Amino acid sequence: MKKLFLILLSSLLLPSVCFGADMYFTTTGAGDHSASSWSNSGSMSVFENDIINNSESDDRYFVEGSGTYTATQNISVNSNSVSIIGVTSGTTAEPPTTSDYAYGSDRPTLAMGANSWTGASSNIARNLIITTTATAGFNQNNSSIFDNCKSTNSSGTAGRYAFYSSSTFCKYIDNEIISTNGYAIRMQADTRLVGNYIHDSSYGPRYNGGSMFISNVFDTITNRGIDQPGSGAIIMNNVFYNCGTAIYGWTSPNQTTMNNIFDNNTIGANSYTNYSTAVYDYNIWSNNTTDVSNITKGDNSVTSDITFTDAPNGDFTLPDSSVAEGVGAPIGSNMGLTGDYNWNIGVDQTDTQSGGGGGSVTVGYGFTQ
Amino acid sequence: MIKYILLFLFIPTLCFGEVNEKYSYKDFMNMSFTKVDVKEFNDSTIVGSNFYQENKPDEDIFPDGLKGVIFHRCNLDNVKIKDGMTVKSSTNRKIKVQNDLEDWKVEKVLGKWEAVEPVDKKRFIELKISVDAKDIPESKLTESITEAKSEKAISNIAK
Numbered sequence A: 001m002k003k004l005f006l007i008l009l010s011s012l013l014l015p016s017v018c019f020g021a022d023m024y025f026t027t028t029g030a031g032d033h034s035a036s037s038w039s040n041s042g043s044m045s046v047f048e049n050d051i052i053n054n055s056e057s058d059d060r061y062f063v064e065g066s067g068t069y070t071a072t073q074n075i076s077v078n079s080n081s082v083s084i085i086g087v088t089s090g091t092t093a094e095p096p097t098t099s100d101y102a103y104g105s106d107r108p109t110l111a112m113g114a115n116s117w118t119g120a121s122s123n124i125a126r127n128l129i130i131t132t133t134a135t136a137g138f139n140q141n142n143s144s145i146f147d148n149c150k151s152t153n154s155s156g157t158a159g160r161y162a163f164y165s166s167s168t169f170c171k172y173i174d175n176e177i178i179s180t181n182g183y184a185i186r187m188q189a190d191t192r193l194v195g196n197y198i199h200d201s202s203y204g205p206r207y208n209g210g211s212m213f214i215s216n217v218f219d220t221i222t223n224r225g226i227d228q229p230g231s232g233a234i235i236m237n238n239v240f241y242n243c244g245t246a247i248y249g250w251t252s253p254n255q256t257t258m259n260n261i262f263d264n265n266t267i268g269a270n271s272y273t274n275y276s277t278a279v280y281d282y283n284i285w286s287n288n289t290t291d292v293s294n295i296t297k298g299d300n301s302v303t304s305d306i307t308f309t310d311a312p313n314g315d316f317t318l319p320d321s322s323v324a325e326g327v328g329a330p331i332g333s334n335m336g337l338t339g340d341y342n343w344n345i346g347v348d349q350t351d352t353q354s355g356g357g358g359g360s361v362t363v364g365y366g367f368t369q
Numbered sequence B: 001m002i003k004y005i006l007l008f009l010f011i012p013t014l015c016f017g018e019v020n021e022k023y024s025y026k027d028f029m030n031m032s033f034t035k036v037d038v039k040e041f042n043d044s045t046i047v048g049s050n051f052y053q054e055n056k057p058d059e060d061i062f063p064d065g066l067k068g069v070i071f072h073r074c075n076l077d078n079v080k081i082k083d084g085m086t087v088k089s090s091t092n093r094k095i096k097v098q099n100d101l102e103d104w105k106v107e108k109v110l111g112k113w114e115a116v117e118p119v120d121k122k123r124f125i126e127l128k129i130s131v132d133a134k135d136i137p138e139s140k141l142t143e144s145i146t147e148a149k150s151e152k153a154i155s156n157i158a159k
Helices: A002-018 A044-053 B002-016 B121-126 B145-158
Strands: A022-025 A060-064 A068-070 A083-087 A109-113 A124-126 A129-132 A138-140 A145-147 A150-153 A161-165 A171-173 A176-179 A183-186 A192-194 A197-206 A212-214 A217-227 A234-236 A239-241 A245-248 A256-258 A261-263 A267-270 A279-281 A284-286 A290-293 B044-047 B069-072 B085-088 B095-097 B103-109 B112-118
Touching (some): A022 A044, A044 A060, A161 A176, B112 B121
Parallel strands (some): A022 A060, A068 A109, A109 A129, A129 A150, A145 A171, A150 A176, A176 A197, A183 A197, A197 A217, A212 A234, A217 A245, A234 A256, A239 A261, A256 A279, A261 A284
Antiparallel strands (some): B103 B112
16 A cells, blocks of 8 residues: 555656756855745856756756856756756746847856867757857757857867857757857758858858758858858858858759858859759859859859948848849749749738638848849 | 854855955956956955966966955966965866867976866767877877867768
């Protein structure tokens, strides 16, 4: 009977054992420093100790914004599926929601110095500012997500990384990335880069077989904007401005490079091999010393002098009446679905019905169509 | 009873001095303060800040004349600890890049900084790279040894 009671008791307790914990961190810590709530928030020493030794799957580390959290050792995350989320300073929500997320300078700063950060699989880093000089910068393992983070590797040693994927299927979304003398990102196969601002670096992302680059800005990358796109890369709707060679090297017969703007680069794009099946089209080539080398631009490319509104100050919008207007690939008539159909792209659509009406869709990627 | 309570309340200030708001919880990596008025530091406690000086072991970054300055849980790697500084729960490793283009902890032997072990020793071991300083290449590599090791398979495909 006693044994049965214990089994029942343990089955009741099991859910609380299995589910991840929410933990709360501030620079100073508060109350009993247990990280169980904002009023008992943990400080950086509690954070380090817990994430290295005790983190478990689905744990969420909410870190209050504005402050600096200084690492005093290498941090190696103990578990897969752990999230570190920066939230706006002064929030009291438990747990915080997306409306409490920190942006811009309100994000917490993780000052790593020479210490390394080694994440596990499916870790999520969200709303953080990271400063580092470590060889691999901020390093996460396969299927991890880097979202709304700013990572700067300011090392004087060449070849170091701001972000690092040590395995495949990582996603980089809306980050600002700088590696003064090295690479912005070390990618692995099947990585996704969407909406990132990569700038003032020696190199942009490196090695990316099967990866996708959508709607990013590559600004002032002195050597190579994308270094070795690799097999099957999809490069669409990006801006390459003021780079050495915007896209360099290893391409493949199944690479797609469309709807990008190449402006003010020494070389727009080159390739070891000019593959006849690789798609390079609907791009704009503007003010580059050399537009392409060993690449065929495509029938619908535009070579013309465009001027961004204020590129040196980070404004990559196009002025009214730019020649870039209306020359992108017309999604809806020439790509994929054609005929009498409606469909939705994203959530901001007025016509939610499918199968009738024959409506058209205009999407403002890279440049307008 | 009251005197014990009062003593308890005063212990933190006796041990740590007043928290220096201007220099606590900040990222001052590679910055120097030698020209800052020493009064900004004296008789205060600096908590949780990063003063790391990359590749400059024993860098003098604070003004002369420091008095009663406590550094609590700071990154003071490569920072010269001078008279008037008390270091608690902080790091003060000496770190220098070696010919393998990696950061190594170093110590001074006969006036020369000698490598002791890699800062990221765990990564070296995972990648099966020697952590013995004797195995550091005699000439400078063109790519860091950890990166060369971890990317070998991919770079072979690229070529």
